[in-house]
Amino acid sequence: MSYTIKTLNKISPKGLSKFGEGYVLDDNAANPDAILVRSASLHEVEFPESLLSIARAGAGVNNIPIDKCAEKGIVVFNTPGANANAVKELAIAAMLISSRKIVDGINWANSLTENVAKEVEKGKAQFVGPEIEGKVLGVIGLGAIGVLISNAAVNLGMEVLGYDPYISIDAAWGLSRGVKKAPDLKTIFEQADYITLHMPYNEKTKGTLNAAAFAQMKDGVRIINLSRGELVVDEDVLAAIESGKVSTYVTDFPNEKLINKPGVITIPHLGASTPESEDNCAEMAAKQTKLYLETGNIKNSVNFPNCEMPMSGVQRITIAHRNVPNMVGQISTALADAKLNIEHMINNSRGDYAYTIIDLENKATDDSLARIKAIEGVLRVRVI
Ligand SMILES: NC(=O)C1=CN([C@@H]2O[C@H](COP(=O)(O)OP(=O)(O)OC[C@H]3O[C@@H](n4cnc5c(N)ncnc54)[C@H](O)[C@@H]3O)[C@@H](O)[C@H]2O)C=CC1
Ligand SMILES: O=C(O)C(=O)COP(=O)(O)O
DSSP states (O other): OOEEEEEOSOOOHHHHTTSOTTEEEOTTOSSOSEEEESSOOOTTOOOOTTOOEEEESSSOOTTSOHHHHHHTTOEEEOOTTTTHHHHHHHHHHHHHHHHSOHHHHHHHHHHOOSSHHHHHHHHGGGGOOOOSTTOEEEEEOOSHHHHHHHHHHHHTTOEEEEEOTTOOHHHHHHSOTTEEEOSSHHHHHHHOSEEEEOSOOSTTTTTOBSHHHHHTSOTTEEEEEOSOGGGBOHHHHHHHHHTTSEEEEEESOOOTTTTTOTTEEEOOSOTTOSHHHHHHHHHHHHHHHHHHHHHOOBOSBSSSOOBOOOOOSSEEEEEEEESOTTHHHHHHHHHHHTTOOEEEEEEEEETTEEEEEEEESSOOOHHHHHHHHTSTTEEEEEEO
């Protein structure tokens, strides 16, 4: 069996090497079995029938139409936590450059032409900026990145307030005892000197930092957005800078409205751009893709449930289907009617979708497979 993998964006060769024998890496493939992607938008892309999975080598999946993929039985993965340390380190740098006038200072120093050492000592007073120690940091979103930045900020002597209405148990275990729980966003807005965003971008989080939010904040607050540009309303943050409410906005998502604006520091989406993160993400994406292609096991999907079972029996069939009653009943009836015996099976669900793996004691007939495919709500059937 040979599989074709198409990569979009630059995916680390160290990760791609995990595919090994039996895999063709072809960026021009019209009918790939799997796609590996970073930030390229797939919203307008028509997916071929051959496509079984898409792996986002990174965290954010807002560039992928995950429900549309689920409807076609295409499993979408991401790589949780694989680039979190890189973002944490950039967030610390972002806090520092939001406070100390390092960027303006460097630009000014580079503009000097003569008597540089003397001019520096004479002019440096214009670049005074406060320390972060002792200040209040509000962290919105306590996932892989939010936990790391919260703990690092505690160690830097900051008072940290964290807000995450859906915090996972693992994330809560990982938080330093020094991090205080904010009951709502209002508490963060009212108390923080620095606010850093670490939640995903979706319909609910779009425009979280808008004029009403800025109005509740302390004067001179510093905003760090390494999450997604759409979480902050550009016009509103620019107005808040103009009025002095916001002292500095550091964003990893420059656009035409934000570049070259006083008080805005734009970084060209460098959060995950470290060799370590690029390797980690690509390795995880490749391993999860390989596992899915070769065994049908699902690990770290964002549109189907995680579902893993050791391979056994003579043949494995996997069924991606809607999460509606009596699917397993109908599938097993189709198999029983064809005198096929199930050796092991597992069925997991997540939201509107579910996934079933069945290891059979004998090979499925074409008829039985056709019957399963015809069940209302079945999205894809694979034979492995
Ligand atoms: N600048 C860059 O290069 C990178 C940016 N990112 C961005 O950072 C985001 C977070 O990444 P991770 O921490 O790895 O993801 P994660 O999934 O581990 O954590 C996200 C956290 O946000 C929380 N959350 C969801 N909705 C929320 C809300 N309305 N209010 C507060 N919290 C909410 C979730 O409960 C979860 O704990 C990604 O979705 C992505 O957009 C991630 C990696 C690199
Ligand atoms: O992982 C994420 O969510 C990121 O934003 C990283 O994006 P990138 O892989 O560097 O294009």
